[in-house]
Amino acid sequence: MLADLHSHTWLSDGALAPQALIQRALDNQVTHLAITDHDTTDALDHIEAWPQPEQLTLIPGVEISCLWEQREIHVVGLGFDRHDATLQGLLQRQQQLRWQRAQDMDLQLQKAGITGLTRYLETLPCKAVSRNHVADFLIERGVARSKSHAFKNHLGDRGRFRVVAQWCEIGEAVAAIQQAGGLAILAHPNRYNVGNAKLRRLVQAFAATKGQGIEVSYSNIDPNVMGHMASLCIDNGLWASTGSDFHTPTQQWMDVGRFRRLPAQCADRAIWMHPAWPACIVAGSQLRATAQ
Numbered sequence: 001m002l003a004d005l006h007s008h009t010w011l012s013d014g015a016l017a018p019q020a021l022i023q024r025a026l027d028n029q030v031t032h033l034a035i036t037d038h039d040t041t042d043a044l045d046h047i048e049a050w051p052q053p054e055q056l057t058l059i060p061g062v063e064i065s066c067l068w069e070q071r072e073i074h075v076v077g078l079g080f081d082r083h084d085a086t087l088q089g090l091l092q093r094q095q096q097l098r099w100q101r102a103q104d105m106d107l108q109l110q111k112a113g114i115t116g117l118t119r120y121l122e123t124l125p126c127k128a129v130s131r132n133h134v135a136d137f138l139i140e141r142g143v144a145r146s147k148s149h150a151f152k153n154h155l156g157d158r159g160r161f162r163v164v165a166q167w168c169e170i171g172e173a174v175a176a177i178q179q180a181g182g183l184a185i186l187a188h189p190n191r192y193n194v195g196n197a198k199l200r201r202l203v204q205a206f207a208a209t210k211g212q213g214i215e216v217s218y219s220n221i222d223p224n225v226m227g228h229m230a231s232l233c234i235d236n237g238l239w240a241s242t243g244s245d246f247h248t249p250t251q252q253w254m255d256v257g258r259f260r261r262l263p264a265q266c267a268d269r270a271i272w273m274h275p276a277w278p279a280c281i282v283a284g285s286q287l288r289a290t291a292q
């Protein structure tokens with residue numbers, strides 16, 4: 001079993017169409033794939049080759065941008081009914097916040113003499129516009145040298161075109177995912193740029209909202225960091241998830257299915273051993289009926 005439970009398509013800020021991502025997952029021997037685009041579940045509407053290939057089980061997924069103590073935190077949802085009205089209502093609001101933020105950035109860029117962001121974004125296949133797209137635009141216009149330069153100087157916490165969005169609180173995302181029958185997972189916990197004490201408080205706060213899982217293994221993770229994530233998982237009674245956070249084939253270090261196996265201390269609390277997991281799979285096969 002190789003479960004990649006965190007990946008992106010071009011419905012958010014990934015480079016591949018949903019079908020191409022599925023093909024890549026098959027090529028990389030992934031057995032369970034969750035497409036977890038930012039604030040949209042639309043990738044599943046675009047998958048043509050139903051029924052799904054026998055070697056690969058699809059699990060409905062999403063990655064919701066949230067706030068916790070004014071910090072941006074990502075919550076992954078897995079195995080929910082993607083037609084649930086409360087969840088889709090939340091995702092619609094998040095997508096609107098994304099468009100509003102992009103337009104606010106466009107205004108700031110215009111003040112700096114850089115025009116055309118909104119027009120550029122409208123040409124993309126995405127449903128959820130992201131700072132990643134804005135970074136591409138800045139590179140195309142010669143404003144930024146690279147993605148990391150674009151985030152560091154222009155779009156990140158100290159960037160000159162930074163705009164803060166009022167995402168939902170983590171508790172609201174967790175509740176919406178669970179109300180739709182899914183499992184809520186705290187994404188890539190060591191990527192929030194917080195110290196150990198604050199990270200511990202975040203994981204405790206997430207567990208207090210009744211979130212079920214935490215990502216323990218993901219792309220490029222140092223074994224020591226993974227050990228730390230495993231203890232956070234165990235100490236807070238959470239289940240352990242795995243996923244590449246794949247966006248594009250050009251980032252070879254974040255390829256689909258390429259991450260370490262869960263460490264031994266977490267093996268008996270893998271998210272696919274959660275009592276609700278079989279229902280996640282059933283929900284996945286139900287997708288077929290609605291996608292035709």
Ligand code: AMP
Pocket residue numbers: 013038065129130131132147148151152247
């Ligand atoms: P957003 O969710 O629209 O705020 O955009 C954040 C996305 O930008 C993340 O999901 C990453 O895919 C990407 N991203 C964030 N920080 C960086 C960075 N420093 N370098 C490259 N990509 C980044």
Ligand code: MN
Pocket residue numbers: 008013038130132247
């Ligand atoms: Mn992204």
Ligand code: MN
Pocket residue numbers: 063074187188
């Ligand atoms: Mn994320």
Ligand code: MN
Pocket residue numbers: 006007008063245
């Ligand atoms: Mn992601």
